[in-house]
Amino acid sequence: MSTMTAMIDTNPDGAAASQQSISAEIAAIESAYQRAGVEETQPRLGYAPYRSSLLRHPTKDLHHADPEGVELWTPCFSERDVHPLESDLTIQHSGEPIGERMLVTGRVIDGDGRPVRRQLVEIWQANAGGRYIHKRDQHPSAIDPNFTGVGRCLTDDEGRYRFTTIKPGPYPWKNHRNAWRPAHIHFSLFGTEFTQRMVTQMYFPGDPLFSLDPIYQSITDQKARDRLVATYDHDVTTHEWATGYRWDIVLTGATRTPTENHDHGSEHR
Amino acid sequence: MSALQIATPGQTIGPFFGYALPFDRGNELVPPGSTNAIQLSGTVSDGEGRPVPDALLEIWQADADGVIPNSTGSLRRDGWTFTGWGRASTDDVGRYSFTTVVPGASRPDAAPFILVTVFARGLLNRLFTRAYVPGEQLSNDPLLASLPPERRDTLVAKREGSGLRFDVQLQDAPNKPETVFLRYPGHQR
Numbered sequence: 001m002s003t004m005t006a007m008i009d010t011n012p013d014g015a016a017a018s019q020q021s022i023s024a025e026i027a028a029i030e031s032a033y034q035r036a037g038v039e040e041t042q043p044r045l046g047y048a049p050y051r052s053s054l055l056r057h058p059t060k061d062l063h064h065a066d067p068e069g070v071e072l073w074t075p076c077f078s079e080r081d082v083h084p085l086e087s088d089l090t091i092q093h094s095g096e097p098i099g100e101r102m103l104v105t106g107r108v109i110d111g112d113g114r115p116v117r118r119q120l121v122e123i124w125q126a127n128a129g130g131r132y133i134h135k136r137d138q139h140p141s142a143i144d145p146n147f148t149g150v151g152r153c154l155t156d157d158e159g160r161y162r163f164t165t166i167k168p169g170p171y172p173w174k175n176h177r178n179a180w181r182p183a184h185i186h187f188s189l190f191g192t193e194f195t196q197r198m199v200t201q202m203y204f205p206g207d208p209l210f211s212l213d214p215i216y217q218s219i220t221d222q223k224a225r226d227r228l229v230a231t232y233d234h235d236v237t238t239h240e241w242a243t244g245y246r247w248d249i250v251l252t253g254a255t256r257t258p259t260e261n262h263d264h265g266s267e268h269r
Numbered sequence: 270m271s272a273l274q275i276a277t278p279g280q281t282i283g284p285f286f287g288y289a290l291p292f293d294r295g296n297e298l299v300p301p302g303s304t305n306a307i308q309l310s311g312t313v314s315d316g317e318g319r320p321v322p323d324a325l326l327e328i329w330q331a332d333a334d335g336v337i338p339n340s341t342g343s344l345r346r347d348g349w350t351f352t353g354w355g356r357a358s359t360d361d362v363g364r365y366s367f368t369t370v371v372p373g374a375s376r377p378d379a380a381p382f383i384l385v386t387v388f389a390r391g392l393l394n395r396l397f398t399r400a401y402v403p404g405e406q407l408s409n410d411p412l413l414a415s416l417p418p419e420r421r422d423t424l425v426a427k428r429e430g431s432g433l434r435f436d437v438q439l440q441d442a443p444n445k446p447e448t449v450f451l452r453y454p455g456h457q458r
Binding site: 040041042043044045047050052053054055056057058059060061062063064065066067068069070071073074075076077078080081082109110111112113120122123124126132133134136137148149150152186188194195196197198199200201215216218219224225227228249250251252253254255 | 273274275276277278279280281282283284285286287288289290315316317319321327329330331337338339340341342343344345352353354375376379382384386388389390391392393394395396397399411412415416439440441447448449450451452453454455456457458
């Protein structure tokens with residue numbers, strides 16, 4: 001564990017720290033990252049400003065594995081698993097949900113740019129008022145009886161997914177005093193190998209909460225953080241129906257990636 | 270071939286996946302009580318040894334003959350098709366449980382293992398690990414051979430009753446060594 005943990009309140013649900021002190025921790029980590037000059041593309045696993053990570057991250061380096069057997073394959077899904085209407089989160093109840101109706105679409109590709117075909121994409125999210133249908137969500141914002149906030153789909157042969165939903169609202173959480181999450185949609189993704197399995201969050205452009213949020217900021221590199229932000233796309237927006245956002249996803253796993261040595265790059269495929 | 274792409278960053282699964290990701294019989298790769306069914310179970314714990322009640326585990330494995338499944342239907346199980354993939358949440362005491370079969374080796378002399386993915390509130394990106402089936406082939410395994418003995422043991426499931434026990438220790442705790450988690454060649458920092 002880092003030496004910082006001795007100086008800060010480590011109670012994950014204490015909500016004791018101020019936003020100012022959390023922001024100072026975020027800034028200190030980012031400036032140390034920039035001084036180090038080694039590019040990162042993924043979140044830190046141990047990121048003290050996100051208090052719940054303190055006791056839940058491995059302290060040892062991840063151990064290199066040469067993929068074999070099932071690690072080079074992935075579970076298969078089909079229309080047997082997912083009904084096409086599950087991609088529309090606005091038609092699951094008898095009435096129209098409240099909020100901004102939106103479409104979100106994009107492509108899932110692998111590290112070589114190949115489409116991830118016929119694979120499962122799952123999403124879940126808060127409603128327009130920032131409330132989840134979950135017993136642990138105590139945020140006193142209205143539950144929308146016409147919105148559950150759960151959807152699934154299969155990618156098509158080009159790796160495209162598409163959901164119709166409601167734009168989620170930001171919501172408070174207990175990481176620190178006056179902590180608010182930027183609006184986001186949770187995505188769960190399968191690739192062409194199980195080692196590409198990934199869960200992440202898609203954000204919306206220009207959210208004023210980005211700089212304050214320790215989960216988003218756990219990705220220390222701005223270019224990498226930007227990869228989680230969808231783009232407003234007027235060609236996705238539909239006439240008198242819904243606004244449109246585009247967000248593409250890249251999954252990597254067993255195959256060696258760009259910044260590494262390529263002398264033995266394809267030996268595992 | 271187009272230019273090599275940088276992976277999209279992961280993020281924590283958060284606290285609210287419980288109404289979205291679990292599904293009916295998600296943890297039953299085979300029906301409980303069926304021929305050759307075993308229970309694979311364990312506890313997920315944090316750096317103070319406390320159970321993690323809001324984790325989600327997935328497993329992906331070969332069948333009893335070492336054949337890697339390619340059948341669909343995991344999300345709507347018919348009770349007959351082995352799809353090789355399952356999903357289980359931890360309960361209030363951090364325990365998870367799957368009903369499955371012991372995987373066979375995918376090639377002669379290989380040490381069979383079940384691939385495990387761990388997600389949790391507080392865990393900023395998913396973790397991969399292997400739950401090896403205890404047995405003689407373990408001594409042939411190059412990954413296990415690359416680890417010191419006390420770390421190696423964290424990857425080997427223990428026989429418990431008629432099943433296997435595999436605990437996941439997210440971080441070193443007193444008398445509980447951190448599980449070895451894996452990085453594959455395509456995973457960048």
